Structures are given as C-alpha cells and as structure tokens.
Amino acid sequence: MLKRYLLAPGPTPVPPEVLLSMAMPIIHHRAPDFLPVLESAKTGLQWLFQTKNDVLIIASTGTGGMVGSVNNFFNPGDKVIVVNGGKFGERWTKIAQSYGLKVEEIPVEWGYSVKPEAVDAILKKDPEIKGVFVQATETSTGVYHDVEGLGKVVKKFDNTLFIVDAISALVAQDMKTDAWGIDVMIGGSQKGLMLPPGLAFVSVSEKAWQRNESSKMPRFYFNFKKERENLAKNQTNFTSAVTLIIGLNEAIKMLQKEGLENVFKRHARLARATREAVKAMGLALYSKESPSNSVTAIEAPAGIDGQAIYKNLREKYGITGAGGQDKAKGKIFRLAHLGYADIFDVITGIAALEMVLKELGYDIKLGTGVAKAQEILMQ
Ligand SMILES: *Cc1c(COP(=O)(O)O)cnc(C)c1O
Numbered sequence: 225m226l227k228r229y230l231l232a233p234g235p236t237p238v239p240p241e242v243l244l245s246m247a248m249p250i251i252h253h254r255a256p257d258f259l260p261v262l263e264s265a266k267t268g269l270q271w272l273f274q275t276k277n278d279v280l281i282i283a284s285t286g287t288g289g290m291v292g293s294v295n296n297f298f299n300p301g302d303k304v305i306v307v308n309g310g311k312f313g314e315r316w317t318k319i320a321q322s323y324g325l326k327v328e329e330i331p332v333e334w335g336y337s338v339k340p341e342a343v344d345a346i347l348k349k350d351p352e353i354k355g356v357f358v359q360a361t362e363t364s365t366g367v368y369h370d371v372e373g374l375g376k377v378v379k380k381f382d383n384t385l386f387i388v389d390a391i392s393a394l395v396a397q398d399m400k401t402d403a404w405g406i407d408v409m410i411g412g413s414q415k416g417l418m419l420p421p422g423l424a425f426v427s428v429s430e431k432a433w434q435r436n437e438s439s440k441m442p443r444f445y446f447n448f449k450k451e452r453e454n455l456a457k458n459q460t461n462f463t464s465a466v467t468l469i470i471g472l473n474e475a476i477k478m479l480q481k482e483g484l485e486n487v488f489k490r491h492a493r494l495a496r497a498t499r500e501a502v503k504a505m506g507l508a509l510y511s512k513e514s515p516s517n518s519v520t521a522i523e524a525p526a527g528i529d530g531q532a533i534y535k536n537l538r539e540k541y542g543i544t545g546a547g548g549q550d551k552a553k554g555k556i557f558r559l560a561h562l563g564y565a566d567i568f569d570v571i572t573g574i575a576a577l578e579m580v581l582k583e584l585g586y587d588i589k590l591g592t593g594v595a596k597a598q599e600i601l602m603q
Contacts, residue, residue: 226541226542227542228542228543228544229542229543229544229569229572229573230544231543231544231545231559231560231561231565231569231572231573232544232545232546232558232560233363233392233415233518233519233546233558233560233562234363234391234392234412234414234415234421234560234562235414235415235420235421236414236415236416236418236560236562236563236564236565237418237563237564237565238418238419238420238471238564239418239475239478239564241474241478242418242419242471242474242475242478243471245470245471245473245474246420246467246468246470246471246474248470250466250467251466252466253459253460253463253464253466254459258458258464258466259458259459260458261466261469261470261473262281262455262458262459262460262464262469263458264473265281265469265472265473265476266279266281266455266458268472268473268476268477268480269281269411269425269427269472269476271476271480271484272394272395272411272476272479272484273394273399273401273409273411273425273427274399274400274401274402274403274484275401275402275409275427276402277401277402277427277428277429277430278427278428278452278455279425279426279427280425280426280427280428280448280451280452280455281423281424281425281451281455281460281464281465281469281472282423282424282425282426282446282451282460283422283423283460283462283463283464283465283468284422284423284424284445284446285412285414285421285422285424286389286391286410286411286412286414286415286424287315287319287424288424288446289391289410289411289412289424289425289426290315290316290319290389290410291319291446292424292426292443292446292448293387293408293410293426294319294320294323294325294441295323295439295441295442295443295446296436296439296441296443296446296447296448296449297355297385297387297408297432297435297436297439298320298323298325298354298355298435298439298441299438299439299440299441300323300324300325300441301324301325301326302325302326302354302355303325303326303328303350303352303353303354304320304325304326304327304328304353304354304355304356304357305327305328305329305330305343305346305347305353305355305356305357306320306327306328306329306330306357306358307329307330307332307338307343307356307357307358307359307369307374308329308330308331308332309331309332309333309334309336309337309338309359309362309365309367309369310332310334310359310362310363310364310365310367310549311362311363311364311549311550312359312362312363312364312389312391313329313332313358313359313362316357316358316359316389317329320357323441328346328350328353330342330343330346334364334365334510334551334552335365335366335367335510335511335512335513335521336367336512336513337367337368337369337370337513337514338358338369338370338374340370340373340374340376340377341377343356343374343377343378344377347377347378347380347381347384351381351383352383353381353383353384354383354384354385354435355384355385355386355387356374356378356384356385356386356387357387357389358371358374358387358388358389359388359389359390359392359393360388360389360390360392360393360394360397360399361390361392361393361396361397361516361518361519362516363391363392363518363519364521364548364549364550364552365510365511365521365552366509366510366511366515366516366518366519366520366521366558367511367513367514367515367516367521368393368397368514368515368516368517368518369514370514371388371390371393371399371404371406372400372404374386375404375405375406376404376405378405379405385407385408385431385432385435386405386406386407386408387406387407387408387409387410388406388408388409388410389410390409390410390411391410391411391412391415392412392415392416392516392518392519392562393416393516393518394411394412394415394416394417395415395416395417395418395479395487395491395562395563396416396488396491396495396516396517396518396561396562396563397488397491397516397517397518398484398488401427402429406427406429407428407429407431407432408426408427408428408429408432409426409427410424410425410426411424411425411426412424412425413425413468413472415518415562415563416491416518416562416563417472417475417563418475418478418563418564419468419471419472419475420468420471422465422468423465423468423469423472426448428448428452433449433452436448436449445462447461488517490565490566491517491518491561491562491565492517493600493601494517494561494565494566494567494569494570494601495515495516495517495518495520495561496600497567497570497596497597497600497601498520498559498561498570498573498574498597499515499520500596500597500600501570501574501593501594501596501597501600502520502522502574502577502593503596504592504593504595504596505577505578505581505588505592505593506525506588507522507523507525508522508523509521509522509523510522510523510548510552510555510556517561518560518561518562519546519558519559519560519561519562520558520559520560520561521548521552521556521557521558522556522557522558522559523555523556524554524555524556524557525581525586527585528581528584528585528586529554530547530548530552530553530554530555530556530557531547531548531553531554531557532584533557533577533580533581533584534546534547534557535547536580536583536584537557537576537577537580540579540580540583541576541579541580543572543573543576545557545558545559545560545573546558546559546560559573559577567601570597570601571594571597571598571601574593574594574597575593575594577593578590578591578592578593578594
C-alpha cells in the first residue's frame with residue numbers, strides 16, 4: 225500500500241467535513257430549499273473576499289473566471305497592461321489577445337515580483353489604458369505580487385480597472401478587495417478553498433459594473449450581468465453546481481470558525497517553516513522576492529533534475545507536489561501548504577524530500593530540514 229498525500233498548489237486536499245457535506249442527495253437548483261444554500265455561499269464569499277461587492281459563483285475552473293473578466297469589461301482594441309512574471313501571467317496575455325485586446329506586457333523575471341512604480345509609469349504615459357491584469361500569487365514561480373501597492377497605483381486612474389487573479393492566493397494571503405481597490409478578483413474552488421475543482425468566484429466592483437455597460441464583446445456562458453441578476457435572487461444563470469456550493473458553505477464555515485486572521489497566520493507559519501527547512505538543507509528558494517504563503521518553489525540542487533525530485537516524491541513516497549513549468553521545468557520543484565494544510569503536512573513533505581534527495585545523491589544529513597521545520601512550528 226502507498227498512502228497518498230496531496231501537496232500540490234491545486235487541486236488541494238478536501239477535509240472530511242466538506243466531503244461528507246457533499247454526499248447528501250442532490251437538491252434542485254430552482255427549488256426553494258436551494259435558495260438559502262446560495263444565500264449563505266454569497267455572504268460567505270463576501271466575508272472571505274473582504275468585500276461588499278457581488279461575488280459571482282460560476283461553474284467552471286478558475287480560468288473560466290479569468291475569461292469572463294476579459295470579455296465582460298472590455299472591447300476589442302482596448303489597451304491593457306498585463307504583469308507577466310510566469311505561466312499564469314502569460315495566460316492573462318493569451319486570453320486578452322484572443323479577445324482582440326492590445327496587451328502591453330510588463331515582463332517580470334521569473335522568481336521576482338512586479339514593482340508597482342513600473343505600472344504607475346506606464347499608466348501616467350498612457351491614460352487610455354483600460355485595465356491592469358495581475359496574479360496575486362504567480363503559482364509557477366511561488367511569488368506573491370504586491371497587490372496592495374498596485375491597487376494604490378491603479379486607483380488613481382478613473383479609466384482603468386484593476387483585475388486580480390487571486391485563484392491560488394485566496395485563503396493563504398490577506399486579500400482586501402475593497403480596501404485595496406480591486407475591481408475584479410477571481411478565486412477558484414480547488415486551491416485555498418479546500419474543495420474539488422469546478423467553481424470560479426469573481427467579485428465585481430461598481431466601477432467594473434459601469435464599464436460592463438459599454439463592453440460589447442460576444443458572451444453567452446460567462447455573462448456576468450446575467451449572473452448578477454440571478455445572484456440577487458439567490459440563483460445562478462445556468463444549473464448551479466449544487467454539490468460544490470454545499471461543500472463551499474461547509475468549507476467557509478470551517479474558515480470562519482478558525483477566523484480569517486488565524487487562517488492567514490497558519491499559512492504564513494507553514495510557508496516560513498517550509499522555506500527555512502529547505503534553506504537549512506542547503507537548497508535555494510526559486511522565489512528571490514516576496515515568496516508566497518500558498519506554495520514554495522525550490523531550486524533543484526546542482527546536478528539533480530527537479531522533475532526527478534517531483535517524480536520520486538510521488539512514486540516512492542506517495543507525495544504529489546509539483547514540478548516546474550516551461551522554462552523552470554527540471555530546474556525547480558514545488559511544495560504547497562494551501563487550504564487544508566497543517567504542521568504535519570509540512571513535516572511529511574520535508575521528511576520525504578530529505579529521503580529523495582539523499583537517494584538522488586545529494587549530500588545531506590537526514591533530519592536537518594525536519595528539525596528546522598519543527599523548531600519553527602513549535603514557536
Ligand atoms: C490554478 C490557477 C489558475 C486556474 O487554473 P484552472 O485550472 O483553470 O482552475 C489560474 N491562476 C493561478 C495563479 C492558478 O494558480
């Protein structure tokens with residue numbers, strides 16, 4: 225037998241309480257018994273997003289929420305800025321270009337975070353820019369971008385919407401939608417929210433709803449205005465993903481019981497223990513700046529293939545982390561501490577990593593990383 229552990233930056237483990245809640249018989253999405261379920265999800269998401277805005281609930285993966293955030297607020301030919309510091313930044317560019325937007329990319333070296341001043345300089349030069357797209361956590365590099373700082377910049381420009389992919393950041397990082405001036409923020413079910421894949425969440429500010437009025441892009445499935453009208457009646461435009469929404473309520477209940485500040489503290493602590501443990505093992509972080517609290521990206525030691533580390537963790541020890549993507553493939557591997565994660569997830573991951581590295585010929589005294597993690601987690 226090989227017991228499985230999921231330490232990937234999505235999908236993430238689902239707590240037993242949430243799994244059980246989703247085992248109930250299906251209820252009909254237009255019947256009266258579903259209305260309080262959606263009402264509760266609606267207010268729960270507003271709590272989590274720290275917003276008074278509508279938070280739409282859409283049956284799709286996170287990328288569906290990203291697509292809707294492009295074709296509900298823009299017109300072909302609109303100029304926008306994309307912060308591209310990894311695979312998910314690149315995805316913003318691809319989506320925006322596929323809808324005919326003119327993208328000015330701010331390229332950010334992988335492993336680094338964007339400087340808000342760089343965005344400010346471009347916006348000052350070109351007030352025609354209609355939107356700024358960024359990731360909160362760039363999952364491919366393990367970097368958290370300074371969303372608060374960027375929000376302060378974009379807020380000064382009345383013509384510009386601030387659109388944040390917080391899919392892997394939500395729950396792990398303090399994301400203050402309203403206080404930071406985020407116009408559109410996207411979350412996904414299979415990351416910090418401890419649910420199976422299948423739901424996207426999108427908060428929309430009044431500034432963005434006004435822009436929606438003049439946006440003429442074709443849309444049918446991801447029609448945010450229709451979703452908003454339905455949400456007001458505790459419904460969704462099409463068949464609600466009833467099972468996932470019931471699970472969502474259970475997950476939010478768990479987070480509320482812990483308290484938002486404690487949830488963030490837990491993630492910060494797990495992330496710090498992971499970082500310090502791998503450093504104690506002589507490894508380098510791939511995130512040179514602003515490492516995220518969701519996932520730690522680690523450089524493979526010289527002469528050892530990052531993909532081999534990832535594969536051996538999974539095949540020999542049942543631990544599914546993540547490898548590197550694109551140009552980081554083979555150079556790095558990643559361990560997440562996101563959602564339903566606690567101290568022994570970190571210790572398990574670090575212990576297995578030591579064993580795998582030793583087997584691959586890396587010179588390490590077993591227990592070095594584990595001891596460091598324990599030390600931090602006991603504080
Ligand atoms: C996981 C993830 C997504 C969405 O991926 P889906 O497979 O569409 O759910 C988008 N952005 C970031 C930063 C992510 O980590």
